[in-house]
Amino acid sequence: xxxxxxxxxxxxxxxxxxxxxxxxxxxxxxxxxxxxxxxxxxxxxxxxxxxxxxxxxxxxxxxxxxxxxxxxxxxxxxxxxxxxxxxxxxxxxxxxxxxxxxxxxxxxxxxxxxxxxxxxxxxxxxxxxx
Amino acid sequence: xxxxxxxxxxxxxxxxxxxxxxxxxxxxxxxxxxxxxxxxxxxxxxxxxxxxxxxxx
Numbered sequence: 001x002x003x004x005x006x007x008x009x010x011x012x013x014x015x016x017x018x019x020x021x022x023x024x025x026x027x028x029x030x031x032x033x034x035x036x037x038x039x040x041x042x043x044x045x046x047x048x049x050x051x052x053x054x055x056x057x058x059x060x061x062x063x064x065x066x067x068x069x070x071x072x073x074x075x076x077x078x079x080x081x082x083x084x085x086x087x088x089x090x091x092x093x094x095x096x097x098x099x100x101x102x103x104x105x106x107x108x109x110x111x112x113x114x115x116x117x118x119x120x121x122x123x124x125x126x127x128x129x130x
Numbered sequence: 131x132x133x134x135x136x137x138x139x140x141x142x143x144x145x146x147x148x149x150x151x152x153x154x155x156x157x158x159x160x161x162x163x164x165x166x167x168x169x170x171x172x173x174x175x176x177x178x179x180x181x182x183x184x185x186x187x
Contacts, residue, residue: 036151036157037151037152040147040148040151041148041151044144044147044148045144045148047144048144051140055137100137103137103141106141107141107144110141110144110145111144114144114145114148117148117152118148118152121152
């Protein structure tokens, strides 16, 4: 039996915890009983994403002819449901002429990257590594 | 909201909160680590700003 399985501290599958953490920031930690961390992630990451949209940031489309745009698109989707909600509400189109456009992009992209870290952390917690 | 310093501080705040929450479990350790990261972001940003000041746009 692999050591990771033997040390598993939670009955929740690490893959389920990570997927839920990706889809709804903080939900993976809440499911694992890490209430304080879950609530912090649930508040901070969507707030950062929303501020990015408010600063005229763009949720970039998947355009693989432009590698940097494709990377930014993947990073922004890291925030999970808020990115899909923004697309559904037709937000995140970006206003390139706004002074805060680049700042907004930084907030949108980094909120997604941070949520990817949170999802990895949820995976580790569910695996019993933390 | 176009103040570079204000946006830098806001960005640093969110990143510090998430990093500190991931890295530590105890609230006291989280606060100490978060304040250190937040301060580091601000100082690094200000230092880089001053270093780039003489450079032409």
